[in-house]
Amino acid sequence: MDTGLISPDEDAEDDRRDVYHPGNRCLGRVVACNGSQATISAVINAGETTLSELWSVGRLVSISTGVSRIAALVYSMTTQSRAWADSHDNVMLVEVELVGEVTTLEDGEVLFHSGIRTYPHLGAVAHRMRATDLAAIYRNHSDKSEVIGRLSQDETMDAAISIPTLLDRHFAVLGSTGVGKSTSVSHLINKAIAAEPTLRVLILDPHNEFAAAFPDKSVVIEPDTMSLPFWLFRLEEFVEVLFRGRPGVPEEIDFLHDLIAEAKRIFKATPDSGIVRRDAERHGISVDTPVPYRLTDLIDQIDERLGKLDGKDEKPTLRNLKQRILSAASNPRFRFMFANNAVGDTMADVISAIFRIPGHGRPITAFQLSGIPSEVVNAVASVLCRLAFELGVAANGGLRLLVLCEEAHRYVPADASIGFAPTRQAIARIAKEGRKYGVGLGVITQRPGELDATILSQCSTVFAMRLTNDKDQEIIAKAISSSSSSTIGFLSSLDNGEAIAFGEAIAVPMRMRFERLAQHRLPRSAGRESSLAAERRANDAGALVRRMRHVAPVDDFALGRGVSAGLDKSPSDDLLDDAPGLFYGSRGDPEFLSHVPGSSQSVRRYSDGSTSLPRSPLTQTAREPDVRTNGAPSSSTPDSRTEHERELSIREAIFGRPGSSRR
Structure with a gap:
């Protein structure tokens, strides 16, 4: 393959021959030059193609200045007449970009320098690039250089x-x-x-x-x-999770700022938290200090404020904030943040x-x-x-x-x-x-x-x-x-x-x-399956639904009737989005039970290979009326349940037991 390079032996040829002779390494002469570019004129004899084949866009050529050689990159070519004739000579005008300068030291070492110190004069000879010059141009002098591929101009060059x-x-x-x-x-x-x-x-x-x-x-x-424990998240990051990427409510964020800082200060659940506590006392802890805290402490602080007689205007905001926290903590999609209930450092x-x-x-x-x-x-x-x-x-x-x-x-x-x-x-x-x-x-x-x-x-x-x-x-x-x-x-x-x-x-x-x-x-998606397996799954609507519910199980009560849990206004969109995560809905996520303390229910398996979970008390009450011995449905409905009862059910789902969650 002709790469357009010359060997040192070829370089010893007599350059005094006709400069446009195809056998000579001369390609043309400089007819215009500015600070960064030059124009080279090349004459192609009638019927000859050898010289024209040595020119191509993207190729490096060398321009001799007498004391050095200028490396130039070809980026445009045209003929002087804008036409090509086989019966007479053709004059090519080649536009090049000046890349740098190559010099040969007395000991024969070839060096390349970015930038131009000696510009080519008009009439300077342009010729094919020497192999040693090309190697010097792309040589990396770093002690820890690595070859990552080959040059497109010459695939023998690293x-x-x-x-x-x-x-x-x-x-x-x-x-x-x-x-x-x-x-x-x-x-x-x-x-x-x-x-x-x-x-x-x-x-x-x-x-x-x-x-x-x-x-x-x-x-x-x-x-x-x-x-990735939730307590590693700074306030802004935690707010992003609670509000699901939507703008946060300023009043709720203000409360959260104070509540998280206090929850970190009262953290004392595990034996090794004593180190954290002593450091906190010595240096102080802010809302963004990366130390653990418990969600139970966070919720208890909200409950404490809700129980006060004063501050009635604050209660709707506190209830909304509490619901957001419970919603996120019980959502299986966020188990990577909230799965470990035994909070420690x-x-x-x-x-x-x-x-x-x-x-x-x-x-x-x-x-x-x-x-x-x-x-x-x-x-x-x-x-x-x-x-x-x-x-x-x-x-x-x-x-x-x-x-x-x-x-x-x-x-x-x-x-x-x-x-x-x-x-x-x-x-x-x-x-x-x-x-x-x-x-x-x-x-x-x-x-x-x-x-x-x-x-x-x-x-x-x-x-x-x-x-x-x-x-x-x-x-x-x-x-x-x-x-x-x-x-x-x-x-x-x-x-x-x-x-x-x-x-x-x-x-x-x-x-x-x-x-x-x-x-x-080769990198490839870990989620890709064979086309046959993918086709089988795509043709099974039930399997597709179960797969979708494994990510975000759907609960008809949560979506259809709401889970306000005492909210003074309708739940916002993000609460509705996360409501399914509050329950273990039918054929939901079997693995989620492993993250709920005290859950010993068995997973029910069906003949088609699908699974379902026993409904939690909250889900069962919401979906199926309590049937008494006489067959009459109970008068108790989701709407008649007290806020306290529903809250205890959510607490039990998240923290493992009703009532106060301090440990």
């Missing part, structure tokens, strides 16, 4: 990057859907861990696909197995599990977000990114961390009026200050135009894969250096797995192709 710079100064992988972003990122992570064995990687994985790429290097945290265990301390040979954590309710994903992402930064600060840079944000435009959108502010702040803090504490950021998105420009500007290395949207291409054009701006013209024509890489971790902007991964190492 494409290498500096791993320390990539991690310290953040990076971004941008490209349209289906171009191979996840595969490329998986390859980068493998190379990063090979160069930095102490690195810990946290992947925010919204599609559950990265676990397959690191079967022997990662642990997977799924919604069914994850534990497990922060060290949580940090160890999420950030792999110690790693035990598996330094990667794939945090799968697809099973988390979409309305609280931002709050979870905020907690994780905030903990990563705080962990780096606590370690004073002694712990190397990389936070990888897939679909980053969800968390830090360009429009500041949308998204969740704490998540934006947590990611922005890593981007701006993470380098000082050994915390790196990796950003992946197919919509760079919808990503906060401030975050992208902090990524000093960019891998731009195929992008067809003009707005997205403009974003890349602003990020790349002016001396390589013509490279952006190739974005829409890149192949899958191909990228234009530029930034501080790369010697010079390059068009490269990532190395291919083995089939079993």
Whole structure:
């Protein structure tokens, strides 16, 4: 394959021959030049095609200045007459971008420098690039450089990057859907861990696909197995959960601020909480201090205020707040926050599990977000990114961390009026200050135009894969250096797995192709099933309904009759959304009972393989009238039940016993 390169032996040819002779390495002469670009004129003899075949868009050529050689990238070609004739000579005008300067030292070493010190004069000879010059241009001088692929211009040449710079100064992988972003990122992570064995990687994985790429290097945290205690959430994050992503009620938030701070101060349920209590007394505890507290203490404080004779105007607000807390705590979808009723100071265990301390040979954590309710994903992402930064600060840079944000435009959108502010702040803090504490950021998105420009500007290395949207291409054009701006013209024509890489971790902007991964190492969604299994399930409506109810069981009483539990006004939309979670509804979630203390009911299994749970007293009363011995229905109805009775039922479902929940 003719790559357009010449060997050192060819370089010794006599250049005094006809400069347009096809056998000569001369391609043309400079006829125009400015600070960053030049125009080369090349004459193609009648009937000849050899010389014209050496010109192609995207190829590097060399321009001799006498003391050095200028590397130039071809980005546009045309003929002087705007036509092509076989009967006479054709004059080509080739537009090139000046990339840098190559010099040869006395000892024969070839060096490349970005920028131009000696510009080519008019008439300067343009020729094919030497193989040694091309190697010098793309050589990475970092002590921990890793080969990630091959140059598109010459697949015999390695494409290498500096791993320390990539991690310290953040990076971004941008490209349209289906171009191979996840595969490329998986390859980068493998190379990063090979160069930095102490690195810990946290992947925010919204599609559950990265676990397959690191079967022997990662642990997977799924919604069914994850534990992210509610007390780790700061006030804004906890409010995001309670209000399901909708704006909070200011009066309720004010109460919650005081109640959480007090609940943390009175925490004394477990023997090891004494350390926390003594620290609290010495240093003071605020609402955002990451120490445990019990929901029972929170509810008891609300009950205490509700029991007072004064403050009648506050009672509706307190009742609404109480209902939100009970609703969230009893919802199976939020079991990752509220499943453990035996509250203790497990922060060290949580940090160890999420950030792999110690790693035990598996330094990667794939945090799968697809099973988390979409309305609280931002709050979870905020907690994780905030903990990563705080962990780096606590370690004073002694712990190397990389936070990888897939679909980053969800968390830090360009429009500041949308998204969740704490998540934006947590990611922005890593981007701006993470380098000082050994915390790196990796950003992946197919919509760079919808990503906060401030975050992208902090990524000093960019891998731009195929992008067809003009707005997205403009974003890349602003990020790349002016001396390589013509490279952006190739974005829409890149192949899958191909990228234009530029930034501080790369010697010079390059068009490269990532190395291919083995089939079993490719990222793929953990939720995908074989087409046959998927087809069978799709044809079974009952199975589909049971699967839907496993995520969010439906309760006709909760949705049809309401669960106001004493609310002075109709429940808001978010309470209705979560009402199903208050009950164990028919054919609901069998696993939920394992999280309810004192639940010894057996799961009923049907001949079709489905399951159902015995109804709780609240559900049974709501759905089925109490049939007396004479067959007459009881006069007791859901509407006639007192607020206190319904509240006790909810308490029993969540905390395991009625009455006061202090322990």
